[in-house]
Amino acid sequence: MxxxxxxxxxxxxxxxxxxxxxxxxxxxxxxxxxxxxxxxxxxxxxxxxxxxxxxxxGPMDASALADRAVEEFVPAGVLAGGRAGLVPVETGGTSGRPKFAVHRRDEFLQAFVAPFVAAAARCGFPREVNWLFLGPTGPHVIGQAARACAEAMGSMGPFCVDFDPRWARALVEGSFSRTRYLQHIEEQASRVLAAQEIGVLFATPPVLASLGAKVDPPCRQRIRGIHFGGMCVTSQLRAELAELFPNAVMLSGYGNTLFGMMPELAYDPRHGIDYFPHGARLLVRLVEMGEGGEGDRLGRPVATGRRGQVVVTRLDEAQLIVNMFERDSAVRLPPPADAGPGFVRDGLRDVQPIVTERTKPPGGLY
Structure with missing residues (x-):
């Protein structure tokens, strides 16, 4: 290497x-x-x-990531160097069958931790306070990322409430079972908040909003940082979270298990959140959303300031993923002028799920 x-x-x-x-x-x-x-x-x-x-x-064959052994994507030379440093993970299955991926430990840190730490330093996100993470563990990478991010910020590993996004999506929205599952999550979180000195919450926006409406004001006022991800957040919901947690610095992340995360660098309620990749390992393109297949549209990028479909390429030694069409659209931004080292690529503004006759926007809890 x-x-x-x-x-x-x-x-x-x-x-x-x-x-x-x-x-x-x-x-x-x-x-x-x-x-x-x-x-x-x-x-x-x-x-x-x-x-x-x-x-x-051409476009990445997403089905290959769901059907094939991860060893088919990892270079034989990397495997020969030892498998102990490889982290196998699965997506949550929001956009179809869960997909498999592999991150080498050093590249995992570059994908999920370094971007968060760089953005946290810019916005004054609190350090050396206890975290409470309400999210998926098991095969999902975000639980490992939550622990690594907390420790990188000088905190102990986070207190956790395990949240199964696949099971949550299997429950009918508005049903008793869905309501009871959310109550189950909130009851565990409330118990931790009552007993421990929690300074940072990490969860999806709907879960944070629901939890915030149930815990008492002194508990909410003790929260100094909120990190949310897992789904798009509207300006209305973000404003609601700011009211519920008045002393918290809010930091959002956009990404997924396959690629890593792009942190929020700016927010304006008129325009939404601006996300930028950190380092050179992610190449993000925004392409036209009009007629034509993915192969046709791949070579039709939108201009800066225009909305297009998100296409991501991951450039890592452990796994290469090229031209992966995501389920989201965003406005293309030029590289930020004042973001500091590492933020040198085009970014995304106001990420939104693409809604068609065949797909509906992801909703619910995760």
């Missing part, structure tokens, strides 16, 4: 060439990508030299 110093100084296109050499090597590369290049008639070392060249691979 390349040294950390060399990786830090490389350009985006140099990163592409390094990862192409790794993942597309006929003997020590990733089986999935070696076969994909052969089917497309590509010579990777010749045809995939830049970020723009990655468009030649």
């Amino acid at each position: 390349t040294s950390c110093a060399a990786r830090t100084s490389e350009t985006p296109d140099q990163r592409v060439r390094r990862l192409v050499a790794l993942h597309f090597h006929p003997e020590t590369g990733s089986r999935y990508w070696v076969r994909r290049a052969a089917r497309l008639g590509l010579s990777p070392q010749r045809d995939l030299q830049s970020e723009a060249d990655l468009l030649r691979l």
Whole structure:
């Protein structure tokens, strides 16, 4: 593997060439990508030299991430170096069947922890206070990320209330069972809040709003930081959370298990939340949402300031995911001018779920 110093100084296109050499090597590369290049008639070392060249691979086959063994996506050379440092994870299944992914531990920190810590430093998010995390653990990466983020902020590992998003979505909205499950989560959280000195809450916006309406004002006033994710948050709901938790710094994150998170760097109630990727490992494109299949639209980016569908590429050694169409739309932003080191890529404003005749916006609790 390349040294950390060399990786830090490389350009985006140099990163592409390094990862192409790794993942597309006929003997020590990733089986999935070696076969994909052969089917497309590509010579990777010749045809995939830049970020723009990655468009030649076409849209990511999302079903492959659900159906195939994770070893097909991890370079054989990485596996030969030992599996103990690899973290297998699954998505929650919001947009279909759950998908599998792998993060190497150092890349996991780059994907989920470094972006949060950088954004937290900018907004004055509290350090060295206890966290309460209400969210999925088990196969979902976010539980591991919550612990790592809390510890990176000088806190002990978070107090936790386990929340199963797959089960929550299986319950009919408005049903007694859905209501009872939320009560079950809130009862556990209230018990922790009553007994422990909690300074940070981490959960989805609807769960935070429901919990905040039930705990007493002194408890809410002790909360100094709120980190929320898992689903889009409206300006109305964010304003409600600000009223419920008047002393809390709020920090949102956009992302998922496959890629990592992009932290909030700015918020304006007129325009929504601005999210930006941290570092060079994520390439985010916004493409037209009009007629045509994903393959046609992949090469039709929207201009800065225009809304498009989110397409993400993950450029890691443990796993390469190229041109993955997400279920969301956003407004394209240029790289931020004053965000500090690491925020050098285009960003997203006002992320919203795409609603079509075949899909409905994700709602409920997670």
